[in-house]
Amino acid sequence: MSKLYIVPTPIGNLDDMTFRAIKVLQEVDVILAEDTRTSGKLLKHFEINTPMQSHHMHNEHKTVENLVRRLQGGESIALISDAGTPAISDPGFLLTRACVENGVVVECLPGATAFVPALVNSGLPNDRFVFEGFLPEKKGRQTRFLFLSEETRTMIFYVSPHKLVKTLGEFVNYFGSDRQVSVSRELSKLHEETVRGTAAQVLSHFEVKPPKGEIVAVVAGKK
Numbered sequence: 001m002s003k004l005y006i007v008p009t010p011i012g013n014l015d016d017m018t019f020r021a022i023k024v025l026q027e028v029d030v031i032l033a034e035d036t037r038t039s040g041k042l043l044k045h046f047e048i049n050t051p052m053q054s055h056h057m058h059n060e061h062k063t064v065e066n067l068v069r070r071l072q073g074g075e076s077i078a079l080i081s082d083a084g085t086p087a088i089s090d091p092g093f094l095l096t097r098a099c100v101e102n103g104v105v106v107e108c109l110p111g112a113t114a115f116v117p118a119l120v121n122s123g124l125p126n127d128r129f130v131f132e133g134f135l136p137e138k139k140g141r142q143t144r145f146l147f148l149s150e151e152t153r154t155m156i157f158y159v160s161p162h163k164l165v166k167t168l169g170e171f172v173n174y175f176g177s178d179r180q181v182s183v184s185r186e187l188s189k190l191h192e193e194t195v196r197g198t199a200a201q202v203l204s205h206f207e208v209k210p211p212k213g214e215i216v217a218v219v220a221g222k223k
Contacts, residue, residue, distance in 0.1 A: 008111025012189035118216035122182030186213035
């Protein structure tokens with residue numbers, strides 16, 4: 001049956017790959033990968049020989065229409081990103097939306113997403129939360145922080161390691177030095193670490209120990 005499968009892949013530890021994800025990737029006609037070199041290592045590890053095609057943020061606008069036609073023509077296609085669940089701060093939304101609009105069946109498998117373990121690890125309230133992903137680089141960044149300074153739910157951010165100290169400084173400025181913050185890095189990997197404390201304390205920690213790896217920052221909402 002023609003279908004687009006959204007397939008999560010491990011965020012670090014390969015043991016987090018599900019049996020179902022392996023089965024789907026083995027059975028589809030083609031796999032769309034954010035980076036075929038990165039995904040090639042994953043597929044080799046699990047002995048998956050399905051052909052791959054590049055699908056990333058720089059070409060997805062151009063390829064979506066053709067991919068929908070192929071799906072309508074009977075192909076089954078799986079979409080993966082470098083790590084985690086596609087479309088969560090990764091390519092995938094445009095193709096999923098186009099499939100929905102054109103009557104193509106879409107099925108998303110459950111699996112790894114970095115912000116979930118980071119949120120649970122944080123010890124901060126997780127009954128209600130807001131996922132912000134990556135903050136704007138320049139334009140709109142201050143406006144976003146001013147808006148979020150009134151947010152009462154727990155907030156989740158993806159932060160690149162070279163911008164973490166700057167971002168923590170902005171947390172201090174916009175949310176206050178006493179706001180509770182939890183920073184998780186290298187989740188599920190050998191050097192996994194979670195640092196918790198006030199915004200000022202966590203900032204001081206990473207000023208002394210520059211961070212490496214993928215990072216999720218979780219910030220308590222305004223009381």
